[in-house]
Amino acid sequence: MILLWGLMADAPMSMVHSELEMAGAEFFFLDHKKIFSCDIEYTYCPQKGTTCYVHVNGATLNLDTVTAAYVRPYNFRDYKEMEGVGLNSPKAEKAAGFEQQLMAYLNASDALVINTQDASATNNSKPYQLSVIRKAGFNIPETFISNDGLLVRRFLSETGEAVYKSISGVRSIVHKVADTQLGFIDDVEWCPTLFQKVVPGINYRAHVFKNEIYAVKITSDSLDYRYGKTTMEAVELPFGVAEKCYQLNAMLGLHFSGIDLMRTDDDEWYCFEVNPSPAYSYFQLNSGLPISAALAKFMMDAG
Amino acid sequence: MKKSIKPRPLILVISNIANEAAATLVDMFPPGAAALITASNFYQSFKGGIGVNGFSASQLEVNGRRVTAGEITGVVSTITNFFPQEFYYIRPADRDYVCAEMNAFFTYFLTELDCKKLNPPSMRSFSGLSLYKTEWIRKAQDLHVPVWPLHLKNGRHEAVENIHAGGTCRYTIIAGKVVGEQPPPAIQNYLHVLQEAFCMPYLQCYFIESSDNTYYLADILSVPDITSPLKREAIVHFFSKNSLYDSFMGPDGRRTYEHGTLRA
Numbered sequence: 001m002i003l004l005w006g007l008m009a010d011a012p013m014s015m016v017h018s019e020l021e022m023a024g025a026e027f028f029f030l031d032h033k034k035i036f037s038c039d040i041e042y043t044y045c046p047q048k049g050t051t052c053y054v055h056v057n058g059a060t061l062n063l064d065t066v067t068a069a070y071v072r073p074y075n076f077r078d079y080k081e082m083e084g085v086g087l088n089s090p091k092a093e094k095a096a097g098f099e100q101q102l103m104a105y106l107n108a109s110d111a112l113v114i115n116t117q118d119a120s121a122t123n124n125s126k127p128y129q130l131s132v133i134r135k136a137g138f139n140i141p142e143t144f145i146s147n148d149g150l151l152v153r154r155f156l157s158e159t160g161e162a163v164y165k166s167i168s169g170v171r172s173i174v175h176k177v178a179d180t181q182l183g184f185i186d187d188v189e190w191c192p193t194l195f196q197k198v199v200p201g202i203n204y205r206a207h208v209f210k211n212e213i214y215a216v217k218i219t220s221d222s223l224d225y226r227y228g229k230t231t232m233e234a235v236e237l238p239f240g241v242a243e244k245c246y247q248l249n250a251m252l253g254l255h256f257s258g259i260d261l262m263r264t265d266d267d268e269w270y271c272f273e274v275n276p277s278p279a280y281s282y283f284q285l286n287s288g289l290p291i292s293a294a295l296a297k298f299m300m301d302a303g
Numbered sequence: 304m305k306k307s308i309k310p311r312p313l314i315l316v317i318s319n320i321a322n323e324a325a326a327t328l329v330d331m332f333p334p335g336a337a338a339l340i341t342a343s344n345f346y347q348s349f350k351g352g353i354g355v356n357g358f359s360a361s362q363l364e365v366n367g368r369r370v371t372a373g374e375i376t377g378v379v380s381t382i383t384n385f386f387p388q389e390f391y392y393i394r395p396a397d398r399d400y401v402c403a404e405m406n407a408f409f410t411y412f413l414t415e416l417d418c419k420k421l422n423p424p425s426m427r428s429f430s431g432l433s434l435y436k437t438e439w440i441r442k443a444q445d446l447h448v449p450v451w452p453l454h455l456k457n458g459r460h461e462a463v464e465n466i467h468a469g470g471t472c473r474y475t476i477i478a479g480k481v482v483g484e485q486p487p488p489a490i491q492n493y494l495h496v497l498q499e500a501f502c503m504p505y506l507q508c509y510f511i512e513s514s515d516n517t518y519y520l521a522d523i524l525s526v527p528d529i530t531s532p533l534k535r536e537a538i539v540h541f542f543s544k545n546s547l548y549d550s551f552m553g554p555d556g557r558r559t560y561e562h563g564t565l566r567a
Contacts, residue, residue: 002528026446026566031350040455040456040457040458041454042437042453042454042455042456043452043453043454043455044437044440044450044453044454045452046450046452046465048438049444050441054423054439058464065448078431093458095456096458097457097458097459098458100435100458101437101455101457104435104436104437104438105437107438108437108438108442109443116425117427118425118426121426121427122412124403124407124424124426125355125406125407125408125410125411125426126407126408127407127408127411128407128410128411128414128426130355130413131355131358131411131415134355134356140355140356142354142356143354143356144352144353144354145351145352145353145355145356145408145411145459146351146353147346147350147351148350148351148352149348149361151351151352154352155352164403166403166406166407167404167408167411168403168404168406168407169403169407169485170400170404189346189350190392190393190401191400191401191405192345192351192353192405192408193404233450236416253392258510265311266541274552275421282366283369
């Protein structure tokens with residue numbers, strides 16, 4: 001049994017849903033929108049061991065039968081059912097409890113989970129992830145974190161062109177440090193800030209499974225290609241780069257990831273970030289790569 | 304032959320401003336050997352420039368003392384993470400963001416430090432694994448540690464029928480030594496087995512004794528509780544010894560366990 005947990009309005013979820021349907025796979029779609037009417041029950045007793053069931057609208061799923069899961073939970077606090085409802089209300093506490101219990105169960109399960117909470121959490125600390133990226137053999141841009149204006153000025157004067165971005169998983173648009181911002185550099189004393197040397201080159205995005213990679217080359221008029229005029233073409237990565245992608249995926253404990261790469265004019269490969277819950281649909285629609293089919297097959301093979 | 308100069312120790316105690324025991328713990332170390340770091344005093348007590356490409360050479364100023372990251376000899380984290388309300392000096396609209404950034408920074412910083420840690424951080428906590436019950440139950444079962452029955456519904460405990468508990472007890476183990484009163488041999492064995500399996504130098508475990516005198520594991524905590532003087536003394540002792548648990552970090556930056564080191 002394959003478990004899908006997320007929203008049908010989310011393209012990566014709906015695309016893999018269609019693929020599984022077309023393939024006639026046995027799967028259970030757990031609609032995240034229905035989180036307020038879902039229950040999860042876990043029982044452990046020394047004689048019988050553990051059982052765990054999810055109940056939703058009269059249907060029941062025995063989580064022990066799940067061999068693969070694709071999870072893209074959303075923030076239920078943003079749902080309209082939560083309008084005017086306090087975060088400490090029984091409704092919110094039940095939903096949070098459901099989410100926490102399900103993710104914890106999947107974390108410890110033998111099923112192929114794309115991706116577990118622990119593996120996904122590596123994206124919540126960019127410098128942590130960068131240190132693992134480096135250990136996987138990729139170059140990483142020179143990266144400096146500081147809450148000392150003096151040290152930041154020194155880094156910027158030695159580095160040349162640099163960008164700043166969030167340290168955490170909070171989504172931020174990557175910006176170059178402009179001359180006008182130098183006057184505010186001392187504000188870093190209130191919050192450590194991450195600066196990174198600009199690496200010029202061509203962007204690549206690799207969607208990585210255990211033994212398969214779907215890569216695109218990206219041309220964009222914007223530093224952050226998500227926010228510019230962008231074109232993509234499917235490409236094959238050099239063998240050594242692909243090997244490092246597999247290695248990185250495994251080191252982070254991920255089964256499926258979106259790896260952001262940069263190839264410089266000197267043919268050096270840099271890695272900026274690994275997305276543990278990639279919105280692959282954007283790349284599939286722009287390049288024609290069959291990523292959703294590969295994802296569906298990957299989960300079906302786990303059974 | 305050139306004599307190597309041993310750096311003066313610097314132990315970071317990560318806590319929150321309300322935990323008075325943290326300041327007491329700092330005072331139990333030799334003067335200047337430990338520093339208290341909280342979200343509330345961070346901007347005054349900690350200045351740093353951290354190079355991700357060369358972490359150990361990163362420059363820090365902790366309570367006015369200049370050190371490199373490589374000169375920090377120990378960490379005690381008494382919290383899992385910072386909370387937005389601790390950043391009272393940041394305007395309310397920005398506190399969530401600053402808090403997320405600080406948590407992300409500390410997750411990395413504590414992971415990279417190559418020193419003794421009570422406890423090593425994980426992606427979920429500044430200290431220890433922060434495991435959900437259903438996660439450690441699985442591990443305890445594999446280790447043949449009896450586990451007290453449990454029924455959870457949407458994260459809440461529900462009553463388990465036909466269960467008659469005897470007394471409850473809790474024990475803390477730090478680097479292979481049980482703190483305070485010694486437990487029965489069965490519990491002593493469970494504590495050692497769990498400590499090895501979870502790779503945590505600090506573990507606090509709760510046990511329930513059934514009517515047939517069997518001990519069942521009921522809970523595990525891996526964030527050091529420093530409220531008891533006995534535990535604080537044990538922690539100071541842990542950092543005063545050389546060689547044991549020099550590092551829990553493996554070459555790939557992830558948590559590893561060195562059996563040889565524990566048994567040394």
